[in-house]
Amino acid sequence: AQRVTQPEKLLSVFKGAPVELKCNYSYSGSPELFWYVQYSRQRLQLLLRHISRESIKGFTADLNKGETSFHLKKPFAQEEDSAMYYCALSIDYKLSFGAGTTVTVRA
Amino acid sequence: DTGVSQDPRHKITKRGQNVTFRCDPISEHNRLYWYRQTLGQGPEFLTYFQNEAQLEKSRLLSDRFSAERPKGSFSTLEIQRTEQGDSAMYLCASSASPTFFGPGTRLTVL
Numbered sequence: 453a454q455r456v457t458q459p460e461k462l463l464s465v466f467k468g469a470p471v472e473l474k475c476n477y478s479y480s481g482s483p484e485l486f487w488y489v490q491y492s493r494q495r496l497q498l499l500l501r502h503i504s505r506e507s508i509k510g511f512t513a514d515l516n517k518g519e520t521s522f523h524l525k526k527p528f529a530q531e532e533d534s535a536m537y538y539c540a541l542s543i544d545y546k547l548s549f550g551a552g553t554t555v556t557v558r559a
Numbered sequence: 560d561t562g563v564s565q566d567p568r569h570k571i572t573k574r575g576q577n578v579t580f581r582c583d584p585i586s587e588h589n590r591l592y593w594y595r596q597t598l599g600q601g602p603e604f605l606t607y608f609q610n611e612a613q614l615e616k617s618r619l620l621s622d623r624f625s626a627e628r629p630k631g632s633f634s635t636l637e638i639q640r641t642e643q644g645d646s647a648m649y650l651c652a653s654s655a656s657p658t659f660f661g662p663g664t665r666l667t668v669l
Contacts, residue, residue: 547592550601551600
């Protein structure tokens with residue numbers, strides 16, 4: 453069963469515009485959620501984890517247990533934010549990933 | 560380089576051949592994972608080790624696949640009698656929470 457859903461395959465925004473990547477999860481326990489990013493020709497790397505509640509590269513993500521969502525937001529997109537973004541749910545030490553969202557930031 | 564490393568980075572093989580991939584985790588991490596990623600999908604869990612013990616295998620891991628982690632250090636993933644459907648990116652990761660990924664081995668089965 454798909455535990456993590458990222459409804460948008462592609463997202464295109466202009467530089468300086470806000471960007472929001474949606475992530476919904478299905479899990480009855482206490483979720484541990486992450487956002488990973490993959491820049492062109494680079495490995496998958498951790499961007500955010502919900503328990504740290506920090507902002508990385510201007511991105512934030514809030515866990516909404518009522519809506520079972522963990523959307524990623526940035527108020528002003530930059531060209532270097534163009535990448536593939538994956539939402540992931542940790543269950544029993546294993547990560548379950550969404551299908552990913554490709555973000556393109558246009559000048 | 561103190562990150563997770565994988566070898567080879569690319570492998571092209573003919574259907575029916577056996578292939579073996581190697582992963583060297585971050586040295587202090589005791590959990591090591593293998594994931595598979597196909598085009599347009601996120602990584603899918605295959606198996607993981609806690610030190611040298613293989614604790615879980617996904618149903619995706621058919622009996623043609625075997626993974627080992629001798630002495631709890633590096634790990635190998637072997638695919639026997641490869642099929643075209645095995646073509647994918649094979650990712651290794653290690654964790655002491657959070658999880659860090661290697662660059663992957665891209666397998667192409669002709």
